[in-house]
Amino acid sequence: MSAPPPDNQKDLELLKTDLPALLLRHQQTVQIIVRRYVSSGMFKWEDFEDTVQSVNEQLIVRMPSIQSGFNGTTLFRTYFSAIVRNICLSLYKGSQRQPKMFRINESIQAAQDETSDHHHIEHARQLFKVVMKQFDYKSDLPRLLFLLKLRYKIPIQKGDVLGWYPRCPREDFATLLTAFGKDYQNWMEKEIYAFIAPIMNRALKKENSPDSLRKWTLGKIAQIIELLNGNPPRAAFNEETLKILVEDFFSPFLLNQE
Amino acid sequence: MKPDSRDIHFDEDGHLNEEGVALYVDGLRLERTKRLPEAIQAHVADCQQCRISVTDLYVLLEGDQVEQAHPTLHKPTGQWSLIFRVAAMVTVTVGIAAIVYFFTRPSPEVPSSSGATITLAGPDSALHPVTPEKQPHAGAKESIAANYDALPELESLVGGGTRGEAFESLSPASWPHGSDIYLRWKTTGPGPWTIVLVDNLGKNLKEARADRAELRLAGPFRPGLYYWKVLQNGELMYVGKFRVEK
Numbered sequence: 329m330s331a332p333p334p335d336n337q338k339d340l341e342l343l344k345t346d347l348p349a350l351l352l353r354h355q356q357t358v359q360i361i362v363r364r365y366v367s368s369g370m371f372k373w374e375d376f377e378d379t380v381q382s383v384n385e386q387l388i389v390r391m392p393s394i395q396s397g398f399n400g401t402t403l404f405r406t407y408f409s410a411i412v413r414n415i416c417l418s419l420y421k422g423s424q425r426q427p428k429m430f431r432i433n434e435s436i437q438a439a440q441d442e443t444s445d446h447h448h449i450e451h452a453r454q455l456f457k458v459v460m461k462q463f464d465y466k467s468d469l470p471r472l473l474f475l476l477k478l479r480y481k482i483p484i485q486k487g488d489v490l491g492w493y494p495r496c497p498r499e500d501f502a503t504l505l506t507a508f509g510k511d512y513q514n515w516m517e518k519e520i521y522a523f524i525a526p527i528m529n530r531a532l533k534k535e536n537s538p539d540s541l542r543k544w545t546l547g548k549i550a551q552i553i554e555l556l557n558g559n560p561p562r563a564a565f566n567e568e569t570l571k572i573l574v575e576d577f578f579s580p581f582l583l584n585q586e
Numbered sequence: 587m588k589p590d591s592r593d594i595h596f597d598e599d600g601h602l603n604e605e606g607v608a609l610y611v612d613g614l615r616l617e618r619t620k621r622l623p624e625a626i627q628a629h630v631a632d633c634q635q636c637r638i639s640v641t642d643l644y645v646l647l648e649g650d651q652v653e654q655a656h657p658t659l660h661k662p663t664g665q666w667s668l669i670f671r672v673a674a675m676v677t678v679t680v681g682i683a684a685i686v687y688f689f690t691r692p693s694p695e696v697p698s699s700s701g702a703t704i705t706l707a708g709p710d711s712a713l714h715p716v717t718p719e720k721q722p723h724a725g726a727k728e729s730i731a732a733n734y735d736a737l738p739e740l741e742s743l744v745g746g747g748t749r750g751e752a753f754e755s756l757s758p759a760s761w762p763h764g765s766d767i768y769l770r771w772k773t774t775g776p777g778p779w780t781i782v783l784v785d786n787l788g789k790n791l792k793e794a795r796a797d798r799a800e801l802r803l804a805g806p807f808r809p810g811l812y813y814w815k816v817l818q819n820g821e822l823m824y825v826g827k828f829r830v831e832k
Contacts, residue, residue, distance in 0.1 A: 334651050402609040406609075410607050410639075461614060559642075
């Protein structure tokens with residue numbers, strides 16, 4: 329099942345003139361979202377119809393405030409979906425139900441249904457990119473990606489340094505590429521942070537200790553995993569599967585190799 | 587007057603409201619996040635709660651068609667196009683000037699200070715406070731280069747020792763200025779060992795006992811070449827070396 333083809337102008341017209349018709353027009357959107365929450369385990373399949381009805385009851389009450397409150401800066405369907413999502417979350421609140429979760433590593437290793445696994449892998453790849461995009465402000469993302477490479481001991485390249493240290497002095501640049509530009513699997517974690525902390529401090533004009541840099545990196549990793557899994561959780565990514573996604577991000581054919 | 591994004595896209599708690607979350611998701615789906623209001627980009631980069639909302643909504647709408655024409659994230663036209671073109675030209679000019687400056691500026695010099703010898707702390711002590719180094723003068727470049735001259739009597743022993751046991755260094759060959767130094771090695775026999783740190787003039791700087799095959803030397807170290815000798819029961823087992831870069 330899919331929602332009707334997008335037509336934002338039509339939505340805006342109905343928002344002004346005919347709220348019941350607008351709500352009817354987006355019934356499939358409501359059902360798609362509730363169905364996805366049922367698939368993740370948030371609601372039971374047998375409660376699907378009742379859940380859709382509960383969502384609609386709340387929407388009917390909210391439509392006048394949607395009409396007056398919507399500023400038109402976004403596509404109406406996306407905005408409407410955000411509202412439906414929040415209604416579903418409020419219906420779910422307090423539930424003890426544990427959502428079932430997709431496990432990417434089992435999918436890669438067991439590979440019983442190739443088509444399904446390919447879809448899941450593409451979904452995971454795209455989701456990872458979407459998650460990382462949200463950290464992309466000023467030089468935050470290049471620095472985070474660089475630290476993820478170091479965390480998983482992936483050899484670095486020139487661009488990995490210049491992304492967060494565009495005016496890197498030649499000496500620091502050579503030192504980094506010599507140390508981390510090839511295999512460095514035998515390096516210990518504390519060696520890596522001890523090595524990189526003074527260089528990052530020079531770049532960022534800060535005085536972070538190696539340990540605080542390590543904790544910052546681990547904190548970001550925990551946030552990335554939480555975003556991949558959702559809250560409430562719809563998946564079960566962990567650091568092992570995150571490592572796979574990071575390696576794939578930098579070597580896109582890794583997960584497609586036989 | 588055009589309303590501020592802060593008034594439209596944020597709730598009273600300072601987080602993205604439903605329209606703000608929806609706008610960010612549109613940005614992701616249309617790959618136009620750079621066109622989002624600065625306030626939204628900055629907030630999401632810093633707020634896990636809002637990232638969770640954005641990611642969740644994105645996943646819910648996965649596979650759904652998205653309109654390319656967008657009320658906010660459209661391609662600028664008319665006068666805005668001219669302003670953006672002018673801004674792009676200015677940016678490119680500044681960028682070229684920055685590149686020219688970067689490649690033609692003199693090498694950074696060591697910061698000036700009263701000058702003092704940097705003493706080494708013990709292996710498990712906290713970082714020794716940095717005593718700033720002397721400002722290099724006309725002849726200083728020569729002395730800095732001399733810090734990297736090899737010490738012949740130890741250079742010939744690097745990578746080996748006087749005993750027959752296999753010994754392998756697992757430490758990096760160079761370290762950045764300002765870092766602690768981690769020495770690690772692999773050998774067949776058990777410890778303990780005595781580690782002696784020597785500068786490139788042959789002066790013993792530090793002697794420490796290592797019960798495991800690793801030792802942390804608290805920095806900072808003056809840029810230069812250093813040797814480290816591994817001894818056991820008075821016999822030299824291994825000589826290694828490392829550089830501290832400027």
